[in-house]
Amino acid sequence: MKKTTIARFCIMMFFQFFIWGAWYTSIAIYMGNEGMGNLTHWPYTVNPISAIIAPFIVGLIADRYFATEKVLGILHIIGAIFMFSAPFASDYPLLFILLIFGHCLCYMPTLSLSNSITFHHINDQQSEFPVIRVFGTMGWIIAGLVVSFGLGIFVSNGLKPEQTSLPIFLSALFSLLLGVYAFTLPHTPPKGSNTPVSLKSIFGIDAFKQLGSRSFYIFLMCSLLISIPLAAYFNFTQVFLNDTGFTNLAAVQTIGQFSEIIFMLLMPFFFIRLGVKWMLGVGMFAWVVRYALFAAGATDQVTWMILSGIALHGICYDFFYVTGHIYVDMKSNDKIRGQAQGLLVLLTYGIGMLIGAQLAGISYNNLLGDATSMTLSNWESFWILPAVLAAVVLTIFIIFFKERVVDKSTSTADINI
DSSP states (O other): OOHHHHHHHHHHHHHHHHHHHHHHTTHHHHHHHTTOGGGTTTHHHHHHHHHHHHHHHIIIIITTTSOHHHHHHHHHHHHHHHHHHGGGGTTSHHHHHHHHHHHHHHHHHHHHHHHHHHHHHOSOHHHHHHHHHHHHHHHHHHHHHIIIIIGGGGOOTTOOGGGSSHHHHHHHHHHHHHHHHHTTSOOOOOTTTTSOOOHHHHTTHHHHHHTOOHHHHHHHHHHHHHHHHHHHHHHHHHHHHHHTTOSSHHHHHHHHHHHHHHHHHHHHHHHHHHHHHHHHHHHHHHHHHHHHHHHHHHTTTOHHHHHHHHHTHHHIIIIIIIHHHHHHHHHOOTTTHHHHHHHHHIIIIIIIHHHHHHHHHHHHHHHHTTSSSOOHHHHHHHHHHHHHHHHHHHHHHHHHOOOOEEOTTSSSOEEOO
């Protein structure tokens, strides 16, 4: 493939995740400053709801009737309108959350659409896609740095940029830019125009049946359960950092994305030596350690513990989620590969994070009570719960996941389970 075409997809991925990173790591701080501190879990609830609805939009519309790049562009432009409107509704919490919901409904389908456009046009998925996808992580990182440092020049009265509506407007701007840019991408025709509509395929039920084994079901269950504490991290880490005296909150959280890039590059080395089971196990163990560090560092505001917990994001995400997608791909054939990957996304970013956002919100509000901010001892109690849950999930997985997975890239080697 031409380098110029790859560069165009790199720009698309950069914008795609810049949009998400600009608001996702700061909106809870903004809501707290606008008197919605007890509702900060709702943006992290409507986001996974949107992930659950996304397969309908992709499977029933994008895959059947319209060119993918046009659907990508239209959704981002509409999403930009929703996001731009949200700050003007900050005095009306329900309307504010509904506008964020509208943006998420437009945004979440674009995650798979941007991947679809890329895979349709590249020649070597294994070598070309990682290069393109890493620009998405870079987009998230740059978004955090721009929010904390770039937007600071527009803020006065001693406010942090994260406390203002500027990150939301920044997200809306880049959503609009990507919406326009998408129409310049290579033409990608709908891939399912001649196939009948099947709700079973949209929800991955066919893949669930064909890949069925006890270990595969254990993997799916643990993937769902480990995503519950993930919601607590995305929702409340920014609030936790604020309460423990950190500044430049969005920038601090990009430590996790820097770690993600490093461990993404190291994954082939560890994959050969650990295999699927222990890659997944190490990923889940990292969740336990992360929340334990947050809990242990909360009361005395131990900086190195908190920062180390954030830095573990690379292992948490790459070793579990990326390895999980590889495991599903290795188990799948061409007919069900898309369904199987969609099923995993539905269980993790959809159902798991939906449950997690609500449980984290209930826990936070119970500990918060009538106060305006959490005490440090309450933060210790808050982080213990996801640490325990992650430990339970890890134990279940290690005991019951027994499967040996054949690596289809070689004819003789078994991946060590």
